[in-house]
Amino acid sequence: MSTSTSQGTALITGASSGIGAIYADRLARRGHDLILVARNQSRLEELAARLRDETGRSVEIVPADLNDDADLRRVETVLRTNTTISMLVNNAGIGGAAPLLASDVDAMDRMIRLNVLALTRLTYAAAPAFVARGGGTIVNIASIVAISSETLNGVYGGSKAFVLAFSQSLQHELAEKGVRVQAVLPGAIATEFWDVAGLPVSHLPAEIVMAAPDLVDAALAGLDQGETVTIPALEDKSEWDAYDAARRAMAGKLSRTEPATRYKAVSEEVRRAS
């Protein structure tokens, strides 16, 4: 066992492969104890054994299908009751590459339940507990499709737009209460995600694909730098800042008693014609 002090426990969903497994590795090496959540128990056991061995940290596994109500509530209970937990990485998610007309609505339903509902319920379990404990960190894995809506499947993009908007709202609400919230927007990352989504990663241009360790290291660097939104592939951060500033500047102009002038002219015409 490690003799160094724990940085607190990080609960990571979707830790059995890809981005989540790399978060587990990196957070253990940063001194966190871990609780790893996913469906594939043997993969979780293998990863936990390796990380205990290599880092000396305490690593528990919670095999759970976050699309199953009872399993999801079990993980919520862990977040509410385990007072060592100081970090939640909401990473479990599935994607889709097929457009609406070629997609099965039940598969879209499962995607929304995992990407949106499970992430929301876990956040609702963690956030009040973190506030009560005087602090904590929530990392939500979104995607660049949160702001690039025309890329990939529209339900996937919509689910990740939810993750970004939800994270921004939480940052606003929880910052004063000691809870940090970071949304991470990966571009294409070489993981099994693409096989599950129905488009093998080998079919993408190599120059747009990042390795999962590079993505996670960049996301943690962004967290260390105090970023609330981290887009690891975006070279010029001022482009995101300008985009976000434009959105915020518009916010005060979006709700008024009168419709905008351009609509008034049209409604006048309709009134005169009737």
Ligand SMILES: NC(=O)c1ccc[n+]([C@@H]2O[C@H](COP(=O)([O-])OP(=O)(O)OC[C@H]3O[C@@H](n4cnc5c(N)ncnc54)[C@H](OP(=O)(O)O)[C@@H]3O)[C@@H](O)[C@H]2O)c1
């Ligand atoms: N790869 C990319 O290009 C990319 C880009 C942007 C964003 N992302 C996001 O990154 C996150 C991680 O994806 P990844 O690329 O690392 O893909 P991945 O290797 O397929 O990992 C997905 C993880 O989610 C878990 N998972 C899937 N369904 C689950 C369920 N019902 N209950 C519990 N766990 C479940 C999987 O484990 P089990 O199968 O063991 O349950 C696995 O550990 C996702 O939110 C994804 O949307 C990925």
